[in-house]
Amino acid sequence: MKIAIIGAGFGGMAAAYDLRKAGHEVTVFEADATPGGLAAGFKEPGWDWSVEKFYHHWFTSDQHMFRLFRELGVQDKVLVLSPKTVMFYREKFYPFDSIPSAILYPGLGYGINKVRFGLVGLYLKMTTNWQPMEKTTVAEWMRKYAGAKVYREMWEPMVIGKFSEKYAGQVNMAWMWARLHARTTKLATYQGGFQAFVDEFAAKVSALGVNFTYNTRVNLIEKQTDGSLALRHESGSETFDRVLVTISPAQLARMAPQLPPEYLKGLLDLKSMGAVVMVIALKQQLSREGYYWYNLPKTAGFPFLALVEHTNFLPPERFGGDHLVYCGDYLEPSHEYFQLSKEELLERFLPSFKRINPNFSPDWVKKSWMTRTSYAQPVPLVNHSKNIPEIETPVQGLYFASMSQVYPWDRGTNFAVEIARRASRMILSEPDA
Ligand SMILES: Cc1cc2nc3c(=O)[nH]c(=O)nc-3n(C[C@H](O)[C@H](O)[C@H](O)COP(=O)(O)OP(=O)(O)OC[C@H]3O[C@@H](n4cnc5c(N)ncnc54)[C@H](O)[C@@H]3O)c2cc1C
Numbered sequence: 001m002k003i004a005i006i007g008a009g010f011g012g013m014a015a016a017y018d019l020r021k022a023g024h025e026v027t028v029f030e031a032d033a034t035p036g037g038l039a040a041g042f043k044e045p046g047w048d049w050s051v052e053k054f055y056h057h058w059f060t061s062d063q064h065m066f067r068l069f070r071e072l073g074v075q076d077k078v079l080v081l082s083p084k085t086v087m088f089y090r091e092k093f094y095p096f097d098s099i100p101s102a103i104l105y106p107g108l109g110y111g112i113n114k115v116r117f118g119l120v121g122l123y124l125k126m127t128t129n130w131q132p133m134e135k136t137t138v139a140e141w142m143r144k145y146a147g148a149k150v151y152r153e154m155w156e157p158m159v160i161g162k163f164s165e166k167y168a169g170q171v172n173m174a175w176m177w178a179r180l181h182a183r184t185t186k187l188a189t190y191q192g193g194f195q196a197f198v199d200e201f202a203a204k205v206s207a208l209g210v211n212f213t214y215n216t217r218v219n220l221i222e223k224q225t226d227g228s229l230a231l232r233h234e235s236g237s238e239t240f241d242r243v244l245v246t247i248s249p250a251q252l253a254r255m256a257p258q259l260p261p262e263y264l265k266g267l268l269d270l271k272s273m274g275a276v277v278m279v280i281a282l283k284q285q286l287s288r289e290g291y292y293w294y295n296l297p298k299t300a301g302f303p304f305l306a307l308v309e310h311t312n313f314l315p316p317e318r319f320g321g322d323h324l325v326y327c328g329d330y331l332e333p334s335h336e337y338f339q340l341s342k343e344e345l346l347e348r349f350l351p352s353f354k355r356i357n358p359n360f361s362p363d364w365v366k367k368s369w370m371t372r373t374s375y376a377q378p379v380p381l382v383n384h385s386k387n388i389p390e391i392e393t394p395v396q397g398l399y400f401a402s403m404s405q406v407y408p409w410d411r412g413t414n415f416a417v418e419i420a421r422r423a424s425r426m427i428l429s430e431p432d433a
Pocket of ligand 1: 035036037039054058216217246275373376
């Protein structure tokens with residue numbers, strides 16, 4: 001079969017790998033000049049490693065990624081590290097990445113709330129029965145089982161941070177279960193950075209005979225009378241037997257207007273958040289304690305949700321001695337941060353660095369980069385499983401595997417690979433494949 005894949009992110013590349021290995025003729029269309037999608041990185045001339053445009057790491061539980069590493073024979077290039085994560089409480093930062101540190105965290109006091117927090121955490125880590133949890137919100141479930149204080153102090157800031165005030169009260173508990181159930185405190189990265197893996201993966205997939213067509217934005221998919229699917233892109237039009245789309249639901253709805261109204265409505269009803277992230281290269285280390293990840297509740301008044309000092313995860317020597325700090329937030333695309341220039345955003349962000357390190361001075365800044373995307377984080381509302389669009393769309397031969405269909409797990413490269421490989425198996429299991 002002649003198969004087109006739209007998008008050269010982790011999902012698109014994983015599908016291309018499987019479909020080509022099964023003997024099909026595969027072309028990947030990518031709007032950008034390089035592969036990697038949301039997990040792509042960039043590298044300055046003096047750096048040995050690339051850095052991700054949006055902060056990225058793997059959890060050691062990311063089994064689909066680790067399986068792929070083994071299949072590609074690159075598992076030796078995966079580094080597992082234990083960087084320090086901290087929580088904010090009353091102008092101080094407290095480690096929060098082990099049971100002893102959670103016990104010492106003062107935000108919940110030392111009485112019944114801490115016990116409830118611990119027991120609920122343990123239950124969520126152990127149970128696999130998530131389905132009933134999607135019928136209720138994080139707010140309802142946590143207030144009931146962990147208590148109002150634990151919800152207010154621990155979980156509400158997280159859901160507001162990730163989904164904004166608008167959706168925080170509507171996010172379902174299965175999403176929270178999946179996060180707590182699957183995540184590990186040990187984090188992994190790739191020797192050379194995520195982009196080094198992406199480049200190696202793309203090279204291996206190309207070597208198998210997959211054709212990558214970069215700088216090519218697909219605009220339209222149309223079913224032809226002979227049953228084939230015509231793709232229209234900036235440089236022309238081509239027909240394929242099967243098409244797998246790995247982009248956002250809203251984009252698919254625009255791209256494939258022949259999809260039946262009910263499927264289109266399902267795509268357009270899905271909610272998601274955008275993201276705005278700055279990478280700032282400093283002359284000096286920002287976190288004097290060597291903390292990697294700062295969780296910052298919106299109520300603390302920081303102009304971003306997370307501050308991540310990448311060079312407390314990996315040594316600055318990999319980046320020519322630069323100390324790299326991410327400032328990031330999940331926001332609706334209508335948020336003013338999507339309109340501000342990089343300089344304006346930097347002006348908003350920098351004053352808060354003094355709350356991390358009182359000695360910070362703006363002249364530590366060497367360079368900065370800003371990346372924004374309107375599609376960064378799907379919002380799983382109550383009973384989300386009933387709203388997930390089918391991978392096999394009603395247009396015969398057209399398949400869809402996106403972050404919005406990853407569930408109950410929180411989206412990530414691991415699940416992009418899983419869902420794309422699942423879509424490939426569906427294509428391959430068709431009677432005429
Ligand atoms: C701030 C942030 C932090 C994250 N942190 C992590 C993390 O720590 N660990 C982790 O594993 N994951 C993380 N993720 C999630 C991870 O990046 C995604 O889940 C994953 O990259 C999605 O892969 P994908 O292939 O499904 O989609 P994408 O990466 O979005 O790939 C889709 C591709 O399609 C291309 N495209 C779009 N439209 C068209 C078109 N019309 N024609 C042709 N091509 C098109 C895009 O350019 C893109 O390359 C993070 C994401 C964000 C935003």
